[in-house]
Amino acid sequence: MSRHLVFLGPPASGKGTQGRRLAEEKGLAYLSTGALLRSALRDDTELGKKARPFLERGEFVPDEIMVPMVLEWTAAQSDGWLLDGFPRTVPQAEALDADLDHEPQAIILHVPDDELRRRVSSRLECVDCHRVARDGEVETCPKCQGVLAPRADDGSANFENRLEAYRRLVIPTVTYYCDRWRARIVNGTGSPDTVYARVLG
Numbered sequence: 200m201s202r203h204l205v206f207l208g209p210p211a212s213g214k215g216t217q218g219r220r221l222a223e224e225k226g227l228a229y230l231s232t233g234a235l236l237r238s239a240l241r242d243d244t245e246l247g248k249k250a251r252p253f254l255e256r257g258e259f260v261p262d263e264i265m266v267p268m269v270l271e272w273t274a275a276q277s278d279g280w281l282l283d284g285f286p287r288t289v290p291q292a293e294a295l296d297a298d299l300d301h302e303p304q305a306i307i308l309h310v311p312d313d314e315l316r317r318r319v320s321s322r323l324e325c326v327d328c329h330r331v332a333r334d335g336e337v338e339t340c341p342k343c344q345g346v347l348a349p350r351a352d353d354g355s356a357n358f359e360n361r362l363e364a365y366r367r368l369v370i371p372t373v374t375y376y377c378d379r380w381r382a383r384i385v386n387g388t389g390s391p392d393t394v395y396a397r398v399l400g
């Protein structure tokens with residue numbers, strides 16, 4: 200398996216859960232651009248101010264904000280990384296390829312839309328470490344005991360917008376990696392353990 204990985208998949212496909220686990224096991228640095236943006240929004244940083252209007256509408260944050268932010272991060276990693284939520288567009292994938300000696304491999308999680316809607320309606324996230332949990336399953340974050348809350352961007356209209364943006368922008372990005380023989384599509388339905396075994400397989 201490559202030491203440079205990107206996870207692609209629709210919202211609520213389990214990218215965060217699977218990506219975090221894989222990165223931890225393989226000793227790769229992990230970046231969730233979604234979690235980073237949500238923290239920036241909450242702390243109202245420069246980045247948060249720029250990203251807010253897009254995130255509130257369920258739109259993707261534009262390439263000219265995302266690309267420099269991620270490339271700065273990857274440049275600071277010396278021993279492999281895994282990206283969750285980036286690249287989301289073909290220009291982002293091209294920028295990542297142009298900047299690298301090692302071409303990243305893509306892992307794509309596929310989950311049917313109805314299953315995604317079911318998942319998102321019961322999804323909670325730790326406000327501190329961004330670990331995902333299901334409503335009713337646990338009281339506090341299993342990792343850091345932080346407070347669990349619904350994600351601000353998980354409202355139904357917002358979710359449908361993100362799903363639409365995924366089809367419009369990320370599917371061509373998936374094709375970009377497929378065309379270059381650097382993609383593996385993984386069935387993302389079933390328990391996290393089942394999916395993880397497929398990711399490794």
Ligand SMILES: [Zn+2]
Nearest residue numbers: 325328340343
């Ligand atoms: Zn936590």
